[in-house]
Amino acid sequence: MATFIAWGNIRQDYPFQLLPPELIPERLRQSVEHPLRGNARVRQRHRCRRLAHFLLWRLCRQAQIDTAFLPQIYYTDSGRPEFPSEHIDFNISHSGDWVAVILSVSSAKPVVGIDIEMPKTERNFTALLAHFAPPAEQRWLARQNDIATGFYRCWCLREAVLKSQGVGIVKLSEVQHWPEQLQIRSVHCPAGRLFFSEELPFYLAAFAAGNELNEAQYFYWSPQGLCSYSLKSAVEYLVNF
Numbered sequence: 001m002a003t004f005i006a007w008g009n010i011r012q013d014y015p016f017q018l019l020p021p022e023l024i025p026e027r028l029r030q031s032v033e034h035p036l037r038g039n040a041r042v043r044q045r046h047r048c049r050r051l052a053h054f055l056l057w058r059l060c061r062q063a064q065i066d067t068a069f070l071p072q073i074y075y076t077d078s079g080r081p082e083f084p085s086e087h088i089d090f091n092i093s094h095s096g097d098w099v100a101v102i103l104s105v106s107s108a109k110p111v112v113g114i115d116i117e118m119p120k121t122e123r124n125f126t127a128l129l130a131h132f133a134p135p136a137e138q139r140w141l142a143r144q145n146d147i148a149t150g151f152y153r154c155w156c157l158r159e160a161v162l163k164s165q166g167v168g169i170v171k172l173s174e175v176q177h178w179p180e181q182l183q184i185r186s187v188h189c190p191a192g193r194l195f196f197s198e199e200l201p202f203y204l205a206a207f208a209a210g211n212e213l214n215e216a217q218y219f220y221w222s223p224q225g226l227c228s229y230s231l232k233s234a235v236e237y238l239v240n241f
Contacts, residue, residue: 001107003212004059005114007100007200008221010047019057023070028053048094052101056090058226059103062219080166091163098202104212111190111209113164115156116202125151132158132172140179149203153179153196153235156205161189161239164207184239191240199233207239 008014021029028049053070060067069083076082083090089110090103096118104110125147129138133154144150158175162168167188176185184194192209206213218229 001212002063003104003208003216004062005102005206005216006055006059006219008051008055010051010097012221014054016054019054023067025071025073048099051099052092055101059101063103063105065105076166078166095202102206104208110212111164113160113207115159115205117152117156118202119148129154137177149198152203156203157194157196160194160205160207161186164189182237184237194237194239195234197231197234
């Protein structure tokens with residue numbers, strides 16, 4: 001059982017040419033060969049998808065699993081991408097120019113979810129939280145010294161557990177969050193653990209069923225390639241316990 005998390009920025013240089021063409025899904029290959037034309041946001045999204053697949057390929061190699069699964073990625077009815085294997089799960093998130101990927105390999109069926117968010121300063125975080133969080137959680141946010149970080153903690157952890165099952169943000173209010181007890185409950189994910197960290201250039205929340213996050217390995221992309229990273233601080237939650 002092993003879990004791997006990697007991230008990178010689309011503004012960095014990547015040796016995309018090292019990724020064998022046969023390992024690129026057809027619809028991603030077409031967009032690479034015929035770059036999308038459109039506004040800056042469309043081009044950014046395209047570059048994020050390409051980078052996500054590249055990082056997933058590198059994590060598969062790191063985990064020593066068969067990369068032949070890569071072109072076989074399919075999408076569930078909810079639109080969640082998955083491998084055709086009961087022993088591998090992955091999830092992807094991007095925000096701004098940043099991309100993050102989580103990959104888990106287990107003898108049992110692994111379940112993972114990840115969410116990253118670039119901080120945005122000009123937002124009414126108190127009003128936004130009121131759309132999906134109960135009064136007790138709103139009062140907790142009001143007591144925080146850093147309202148923005150408190151809000152993204154409430155948001156990212158919900159997204160991470162929902163994405164583990166391909167559930168959309170319309171179900172945010174159905175995730176119960178007790179920030180002082182460090183507990184989460186939701187019918188939309190199995191029991192597991194989740195962490196939230198603010199030490200990276202983006203806010204990061206990652207969820208995994210069971211204890212698969214206990215010995216997770218972290219990596220970031222640098223000019224030297226995929227480099228190990230030691231996460232120094234994170235808020236850890238129990239989910240559905």
